[in-house]
Amino acid sequence: MNKSIADRIEQYIKVLIARSTERQIEIQRAELAETFSCVPSQVTYVLRTRFTEKDGYYKESRRGGRGYVRITELQQEYGGLLGSNKLIQFIDQLSTEKLLNERETAMIKHIIINAGNDLPLEYKIRVNEGIAAALRQFLEIH
Template structure:
């Protein structure tokens, strides 16, 4: 556990609680005290590791009675997940966001590990960096093509 940084520990702690309950409510100051860190580190973890792209809904209220609610988003079916990813992809897609989306597709068993690795090899920086300033645009177009193909019913 010594290899993990505080952000990893906070993320693991919150995910462990979310395994037992579909929704949690935390207070930033209490979490910061628990992990002996500043409240902004709690914000960082929530803003970067509990995003809609990763399958979480976050609601927060600031102030004295403030809270942060985190809920695991339940996708009704594969087609809905594909549509949501397509919507978030838009016209540009970073290498990092492509990885997050592919991981989500794998976690939800929409794609196999092999398919995910193939997608990563095509969408990765090492291939698309040759596209220059159009790299993120090209990655988005390729992702849309993948998502469209995945939405077809198999016969």
């Protein structure tokens, strides 16, 4: 629909990354702001809210003359924290800590291994992260 400036900048950056060979780009904050007729801090805002480490991006920058912001899209194993085996490890840890009994551990593992098996990788990772977060929260409450 009618996207906000932030949305459009996000899109733009993602296209640039997609086109890049190394999943990495360098932008000039001021120049990008100029392109979208907004203030530079708007770009910072977009980077802060949509290119976080949790989203799978890594950022570096340098100030001064020839300054830049370098954005790298991480391969999901690193950025997303949790591939299935990382999550399995996490479950095992909970088991060791007696926060889950044997049956619960087996059940959760079974679900992790089988649910969302055929999803594209990035969604699978999000599901796994969701499961981990939900489980943590549940154990906090109960």
